[in-house]
Amino acid sequence: MRRKTILSVFFLILICLMAAGCGKETPKAPVADGTYTVKVKTDSNMFHINEAYKGTGTLTVKDGKMTVHITLASKSIVHLFCGKAEDAAKDGARLIEPTVDKVTYSDGITEEAYGFDVPVPYLDQEFDVAIIGTHGNWYDHKVTVFKPETEKK
Secondary structure, three states, X not given: OHHXXXXXXXXXXXXXXXXXXXXXXXXXXXXXXXXXXXXXXXXEOOEOEOHHHOOEEEEEEEOOEEEEEEEEOOXXXXXXXXXOHHHHOOOOOOOEOOEEEEEEOOOOOEXXXXXXXXXXXXXXXXEEEEEEEOOOOEEEEEEEEOOOOOEOO
């Protein structure tokens, strides 16, 4: 009887760990470690890549983990979160802080805009991000990072 109870508790713990994401194997990046220029698509013209970058970002792959740096159109988006807006608004949510990127347009004009280093779970498929702007409201969006053509030089 005692052995049955121990096994039941063990399997219950195992199920809980799996449901919480523990024990999941992190997928390996489908590209080799390196830095790449990649096409990045967002689902909204209110949340988009700065026009100077023509829809691209810089994908960095290190030790099988992928991160894309995207420069946005302005400084109006102040934080980004990987996941849904409802989770981003919770205490303890891990928000992505912006970088200040210098943007030079084709006519030579320069300005500053916010950029973000976004963890990429997979390529060629949409994933969820949430953004918060200067007005303090979280919004859900989708981002797709496409597989790179060639390594960035």
